[in-house]
Amino acid sequence: MTRSILEAVVVASHEVSMLTGDRIAAVLAEQGLTPATAQALWLIDPDEAPPSMKTMAHRLFCNAPNLSFITNQLVEREFVERSVDPADRRSRVLTLTESGRRARATVIAATLALTPFARLSPEDLRELMKLLRKTLEPADQETGGPAAATGEIQG
Amino acid sequence: MTRSILEAVVVASHEVSMLTGDRIAAVLAEQGLTPATAQALWLIDPDEAPPSMKTMAHRLFCNAPNLSFITNQLVEREFVERSVDPADRRSRVLTLTESGRRARATVIAATLALTPFARLSPEDLRELMKLLRKTLEPADQETGGPAAATGEIQG
DNA sequence: GGAAATTACTTCGAGACTCGAATCAACGTA
DNA sequence: TACGTTGATTCGAGTCTCGAAGTAATTTCC
Numbered sequence: 001m002t003r004s005i006l007e008a009v010v011v012a013s014h015e016v017s018m019l020t021g022d023r024i025a026a027v028l029a030e031q032g033l034t035p036a037t038a039q040a041l042w043l044i045d046p047d048e049a050p051p052s053m054k055t056m057a058h059r060l061f062c063n064a065p066n067l068s069f070i071t072n073q074l075v076e077r078e079f080v081e082r083s084v085d086p087a088d089r090r091s092r093v094l095t096l097t098e099s100g101r102r103a104r105a106t107v108i109a110a111t112l113a114l115t116p117f118a119r120l121s122p123e124d125l126r127e128l129m130k131l132l133r134k135t136l137e138p139a140d141q142e143t144g145g146p147a148a149a150t151g152e153i154q155g
Numbered sequence: 156m157t158r159s160i161l162e163a164v165v166v167a168s169h170e171v172s173m174l175t176g177d178r179i180a181a182v183l184a185e186q187g188l189t190p191a192t193a194q195a196l197w198l199i200d201p202d203e204a205p206p207s208m209k210t211m212a213h214r215l216f217c218n219a220p221n222l223s224f225i226t227n228q229l230v231e232r233e234f235v236e237r238s239v240d241p242a243d244r245r246s247r248v249l250t251l252t253e254s255g256r257r258a259r260a261t262v263i264a265a266t267l268a269l270t271p272f273a274r275l276s277p278e279d280l281r282e283l284m285k286l287l288r289k290t291l292e293p294a295d296q297e298t299g300g301p302a303a304a305t306g307e308i309q310g
Numbered sequence: 311g312g313a314a315a316t317t318a319c320t321t322c323g324a325g326a327c328t329c330g331a332a333t334c335a336a337c338g339t340a
Numbered sequence: 341t342a343c344g345t346t347g348a349t350t351c352g353a354g355t356c357t358c359g360a361a362g363t364a365a366t367t368t369c370c
Contacts, residue, residue, distance in 0.1 A: 034354095117290055135171060324358085327355075333348100339345100
């Protein structure tokens with residue numbers, strides 16, 4: 001039985017992810033970040049409203065206790081601050097500190113420099129993004145999944 | 156600063172990976188597999204020569220102790236068998252058992268059924284595969300990385 | 311207004327995952 | 341035969357993830 005195109009796509013896409021993680025490992029270590037904390041940091045956009053723990057758990061596909069654990073590390077490293085949401089005092093919102101913003105920018109810059117996708121031409125990237133958008137859009141509607149990865153973009 | 160297309164691609168691709176892992180979690184649990192053991196199982200192709208520990212560590216982007224740990228679980232669950240490579244008695248090769256082959260087939264089938272990529276048309280999948288091949292091919296040459304994910308394919 | 315259910319989060323305990331250091335057996339070479 | 345190298349394992353430590361249980365704040369419903 002030979003391999004379908006779908007299987008080849010899944011395997012290749014996974015390979016890109018693993019390769020990327022492998023390549024940025026040294027940069028994360030320099031910043032005092034682990035893969036999990038780096039990912040959490042990435043998903044806090046300093047230009048948007050501070051996300052709640054619930055929102056972050058959703059974005060990270062992890063459960064609440066796990067996010068508490070990750071957040072503790074980020075707070076300890078002084079990359080984020082927990083504060084009570086005045087609108088709902090059960091909820092805690094996460095805001096980046098100044099060094100958190102710097103670390104986040106470093107992680108993103110390193111990733112974009114080292115990702116295998118960086119080899120693609122702008123035209124190929126646009127085509128790839130079109131396909132990824134098509135891949136994710138129906139899924140989000142269907143599952144009510146995390147915030148779409150396909151937000152505002154500037155070529 | 157708005158987000159580049161490259162960043163959007165990286166984020167979307169990562170989102171697909173996480174979404175896939177999330178969706179197949181129940182199937183893995185049913186099979187008595189964890190994400191790590193399932194990934195290892197996937198990367199042992201029963202139609203090819205049994206890979207050595209070194210080869211598997213390379214494919215999984217992990218180090219030797221970690222692979223020993225994962226392999227122990229797979230051997231314990233009787234999905235794979237360790238045997239000494241007669242050609243080099245330092246080396247151990249991994250072969251799938253019958254139930255290992257079944258579990259592997261189940262994991263792959265579930266993944267292909269649940270991956271967001273499954274929504275793409277055959278034409279889109281071919282186009283996507285072309286871009287992923289382009290993404291990975293030069294990287295493999297440059298790093299001497301793991302076995303390419305772009306092997307024989309049948310539409 | 312107040313009891314009951316719900317929601318957001320945390321703590322705790324257990325197990326999975328990953329790594330570096332140290333060790334061992336087998337191979338290659340001189 | 342002695343020496344350096346290689347493939348794998350064991351060990352200890354730290355990270356990651358989850359379910360169960362608990363706390364505080366909110367909402368619902370009478």
